[in-house]
Amino acid sequence: MSPRTDNQPQMSVEEFEELERHAPETVWLEFINGKVVVKPVPDGDHSEIVAWLQRYCMQHRPDLWLHAQRGLKTERYQKGRARADGVLVPQAALKGHGDWSETDKALMAVEVTSWDTDAAQRDRVDKPDGYAAAGIPVYVLVDRVDRTVTVFSRPEGGRYRQRVNKPFGAALEIPDPVGIILDTAPLKEFVD
Numbered sequence: 001m002s003p004r005t006d007n008q009p010q011m012s013v014e015e016f017e018e019l020e021r022h023a024p025e026t027v028w029l030e031f032i033n034g035k036v037v038v039k040p041v042p043d044g045d046h047s048e049i050v051a052w053l054q055r056y057c058m059q060h061r062p063d064l065w066l067h068a069q070r071g072l073k074t075e076r077y078q079k080g081r082a083r084a085d086g087v088l089v090p091q092a093a094l095k096g097h098g099d100w101s102e103t104d105k106a107l108m109a110v111e112v113t114s115w116d117t118d119a120a121q122r123d124r125v126d127k128p129d130g131y132a133a134a135g136i137p138v139y140v141l142v143d144r145v146d147r148t149v150t151v152f153s154r155p156e157g158g159r160y161r162q163r164v165n166k167p168f169g170a171a172l173e174i175p176d177p178v179g180i181i182l183d184t185a186p187l188k189e190f191v192d
Contacts, residue, residue: 010034013079017100020081028069031081032126037118039083045190049112049142050085052186057088060180064088064107071100072109074130082130086110088138088178103134107177112142120145133158138178147191149184151175 011019016031028039042050054066070087074080081100088108094101109131111123123141131139132155139152139160147168152160153175166172168187174180 011036013081016081021099028083030083031079032122032130033075033080037122037126039114039122042085042112042114045144046085046112046114049144049187049190050110053086053110053140053142056182057180061088061178063091064178065091065093066108066110067094070094072103072106072131072134072136073100074103074134080130080134082109082127084109084131085112103131103136106134106136108138108140108174109136110140110142113144115144128152128160129158131155132160137176138174140174140182142187144191147187149182149187151182 026041030037030039050068057064057066066086066088068086069083071081071083072087074082087106089105093105111127113123128139135155141150148165149172150163150165151172151174152163154161168191169185172182172184174182
């Protein structure tokens with residue numbers, strides 16, 4: 001998709017949702033910063049990392065559920081749509097939701113980097129800004145390229161005010177409202 005100029009019409013959220021409903025199953029679409037973004041379908045390692053995080057969260061916070069590939073209304077005034085690799089919420093918090101959930105019950109969003117060229121901008125810049133603007137307290141980025149896990153927290157004014165980055169293998173605190181210590185040692189098997 002080519003960059004947008006000021007004289008190109010903007011797509012509305014409603015138009016995006018209609019487009020996304022008719023997209024083939026081989027692609028996932030997101031609406032970030034007013035642009036349609038194609039999110040790659042996860043590879044096997046990506047899916048295994050998300051499954052590992054689901055299991056880890058269940059063991060340490062059985063009162064919460066990490067849902068995979070959940071559509072969220074993000075950015076200021078819900079003008080964005082992101083499909084998080086994982087979203088941590090209290091049990092039954094998504095009951096009755098459609099394809100795109102409000103973020104008021106989301107405690108944490110998770111992204112695992114893909115190998116596409118857009119991953120750096122999307123997962124390291126656009127997603128943290130969108131999740132912070134939506135008021136999600138914690139964003140965890142599992143960066144397979146850099147072999148690090150970054151925890152973003154304390155959203156304020158559309159940005160996360162705290163950022164802690166550790167290499168795969170280190171223990172990392174995921175602050176309240178999640179309140180767990182994440183042992184990232186198992187992630188080393190996906191890069192060695």
